[in-house]
Amino acid sequence: MNNWKNFTKGFIKENPVLIMLLGCCPTLGTTTSAINGLSMGLATTFVLVCSNIVISLIKNLIPDKVRIPSYIVVIASFVTVIDLLMQAYLPGIYETLGLFIPLIVVNCIVLGRAEAFASKNGVWASCVDGLGMGLGYALALMILGAVREILGSLSIFGWQFIQADGILVFVLAPGAFFGLAYFIAVVRRFNK
Amino acid sequence: MAENRLAIAMSPHVHSNESVKKIMYSVVIALLPAFCVSVYFFGLNAIRVTLISIVACMAVEWLIQKFLLKGKTTIFDGSAIVTGMLLAFNVPANLDWWIIVIGAIVAIGIAKMTFGGLGNNPFNPAIVGRVFLLISFPSQMTTWPTPQPIWDIKALDAVTGPTPLGLLNEGQMVDYNYMDMFIGNMGGSLGEMSAIALLIGGIFLLIRKVITWHIPVAVLGTMAAFSAILWGVDPTKYADPLFHILAGGALLGAIYMATDMVTSPMTGKGMLVYGVGIGIITILIRTWGSYPEGMSFAILIMNALVPLINNWCKPKRFGEVVKPPKEEVKK
Numbered sequence: 154m155n156n157w158k159n160f161t162k163g164f165i166k167e168n169p170v171l172i173m174l175l176g177c178c179p180t181l182g183t184t185t186s187a188i189n190g191l192s193m194g195l196a197t198t199f200v201l202v203c204s205n206i207v208i209s210l211i212k213n214l215i216p217d218k219v220r221i222p223s224y225i226v227v228i229a230s231f232v233t234v235i236d237l238l239m240q241a242y243l244p245g246i247y248e249t250l251g252l253f254i255p256l257i258v259v260n261c262i263v264l265g266r267a268e269a270f271a272s273k274n275g276v277w278a279s280c281v282d283g284l285g286m287g288l289g290y291a292l293a294l295m296i297l298g299a300v301r302e303i304l305g306s307l308s309i310f311g312w313q314f315i316q317a318d319g320i321l322v323f324v325l326a327p328g329a330f331f332g333l334a335y336f337i338a339v340v341r342r343f344n345k
Numbered sequence: 346m347a348e349n350r351l352a353i354a355m356s357p358h359v360h361s362n363e364s365v366k367k368i369m370y371s372v373v374i375a376l377l378p379a380f381c382v383s384v385y386f387f388g389l390n391a392i393r394v395t396l397i398s399i400v401a402c403m404a405v406e407w408l409i410q411k412f413l414l415k416g417k418t419t420i421f422d423g424s425a426i427v428t429g430m431l432l433a434f435n436v437p438a439n440l441d442w443w444i445i446v447i448g449a450i451v452a453i454g455i456a457k458m459t460f461g462g463l464g465n466n467p468f469n470p471a472i473v474g475r476v477f478l479l480i481s482f483p484s485q486m487t488t489w490p491t492p493q494p495i496w497d498i499k500a501l502d503a504v505t506g507p508t509p510l511g512l513l514n515e516g517q518m519v520d521y522n523y524m525d526m527f528i529g530n531m532g533g534s535l536g537e538m539s540a541i542a543l544l545i546g547g548i549f550l551l552i553r554k555v556i557t558w559h560i561p562v563a564v565l566g567t568m569a570a571f572s573a574i575l576w577g578v579d580p581t582k583y584a585d586p587l588f589h590i591l592a593g594g595a596l597l598g599a600i601y602m603a604t605d606m607v608t609s610p611m612t613g614k615g616m617l618v619y620g621v622g623i624g625i626i627t628i629l630i631r632t633w634g635s636y637p638e639g640m641s642f643a644i645l646i647m648n649a650l651v652p653l654i655n656n657w658c659k660p661k662r663f664g665e666v667v668k669p670p671k672e673e674v675k676k
Contacts, residue, residue: 322481331455
C-alpha cells in the first residue's frame with residue numbers, strides 16, 4: 154500500500170526536523186518541556202493536514218505564478234483557526250507557546266509539503282502525508298522536549314521526580330541547540 | 346627495483362623538537378605555582394577539585410575514543426590534563442564532585458571531541474565547560490569559599506565570601522589591598538586569584554616559547570586602557586585599571602586560556618586583534634553586564650571570530666608584494 158508508505162515516511166525516513174531540518178525555529182523555541190513540544194507538534198499537524206487537503210483540492214484552480222501566496226492564504230486561515238481554538242480551550246498552553254502558534258504560517262514544513270506533495274497528489278494521499286509528517290514532527294518535538302525537561306528541570310510531563318535543580322542550561326536556548334544537534338546525530342547514526 | 350630513497354614531504358622541512366606532549370606538559374608545569382597557592386589557601390579542597398577534574402576529563406576522552414570512535418586513545422598527550430586543570434582553576438574550590446564531572450563531560454565531550462578532538466575544536470574546551478556550569482548551576486558556581494591559610498584549623502569549609510568583582514557588580518567600590526590581590530588572598534575561583542603565581546607560570550611559558558607575548562599583552566593592555574578611560578571619567582563609579590587586571594580571571598584568561606594554540610589566531614597581527622577584542626568585551630561585561638566577570642564569555646566570543654581574523658590577517662606571501670621599481674637615474 155502506497156498510503157502506508159506515505160504515512161510512515163514522516164516518522165524516521167523523511168522526518169521533517171531530524172532529516173530535512175525544516176521548522177527548526179519552533180523546534181528550538183518551544184521544546185522547553187515535553188508538553189510544550191507535543192502541543193506545538195499537534196498544532197502543526199492540524200494545520201498540515203487541513204492545508205494539505207485544501208491545497209490538493211484546489212491545486213488545479215491556482216495559477217502557477219501566484220501559487221505560493223495562495224498556499225500562504227490557505228495555511229494562514231487554518232493557523233487562525235487553531236490559534237483561536239487554543240486560546241479558547243487551552244489557555245495555559247497558548248500562553249506558553251505564545252508567538253510560535255501564529256508563526257506556524259511561515260513554518261517551512263507546512264509550505265514545503267504543500268509545494269512538494271499536496272500540489273501534485275490526490276486528496277487522500279495528501280491527507281495521509283500531512284498526518285504522517287505532522288505526527289513525525291510532533292514525535293521529534295516531544296522527545297526533544299522530554300530530554301530537555303528531564304535534564305533541565307528533573308521532571309517529565311510536569312512530574313518532578315527529583316526535588317532539585319536540574320542543569321539549567323537545557324531549559325535555556327543553548328540547551329535547545331545542544332539537544333537538537335545530538336538528537337540529529339543519534340538519528341543519523343542509526344538511520345544509515 | 347632500487348629502493349626509493351627520495352622522500353617527498355610537504356614543507357616545512359625544518360623540524361623542531363616540539364610535540365603536543367612537550368607543549369602540554371609545559372603548560373601543566375606553568376600552572377603548578379598557581380595550584381600551590383590554591384592549595385595553600387583552600388587546602389585539600391583544591392587538590393580534590395583539581396584531581397576530580399583531571400581524572401574526569403581524561404576518562405571522558407578515553408571513553409569517547411575507545412568506544413565511540415573506536416580509534417587509538419591519546420589521553421596521555423597532556424591536552425586532557427591541561428583542560429582538566431584549567432576547568433578546575435575556573436570553579437569555586439567547594440564545588441560538588443558531580444558538577445565537576447558534568448563540566449568535564451561538556452568540556453571534552455561537547456567542546457572538543459564532537460569537533461574532532463585536539464586541533465579541531467573552535468572553542469576552548471575548559472571555558473565551554475566553565476560557562477556551561479556557570480549558566481547551569483548559578484548558585485553553586487558563585488558561592489566562593491573565603492581563602493584561609495592551610496594551618497588555620499578553625500576555619501571551616503562553610504565560610505564563603507564575595508569576590509572583588511562581585512562586589513563591584515553590586516555597585517560597591519571596595520578598597521582592596523592590592524598586595525593581597527597580587528598574592529592571591531581574595532575570594533574567587535580556585536586558581537585565578539594569585540597574580541604572582543600566574544605571572545611566574547606565564548614567564549615560564551614565554552621562555553619555553555609555548556606562547557608569544559601578543560595575546561596576553563593585547564588583552565591586559567586593552568583592559569587597562571579601557572578601564573583607565575572609564576576611571577578617568579568617574580573614579581567613584583568605576584574601578585581603576587590595576588583592580589581590573591588583578592581581580593577575577595583576567596590573568597588566568599589572558600595568559601593560559603586565550604593563548605590556547607588551537608583556538609587563537611595564527612599570526613601576530615591576528616593575535617593582537619583577538620586580544621584587543623577580548624579586553625574590550627571583558628571590560629564591557631564587567632562594567633555594564635549582569636555577570637560580574639566577563640573573561641570567559643569574551644574569550645568564547647573571540648574564539649568564534651578566529652577564522653575571520655585569520656582571514657583578515659593573512660601574512661603576505663614571499664613575492665606577493667612587489668617593490669615599485671626604482672626610477673632610473675637620468676644622466
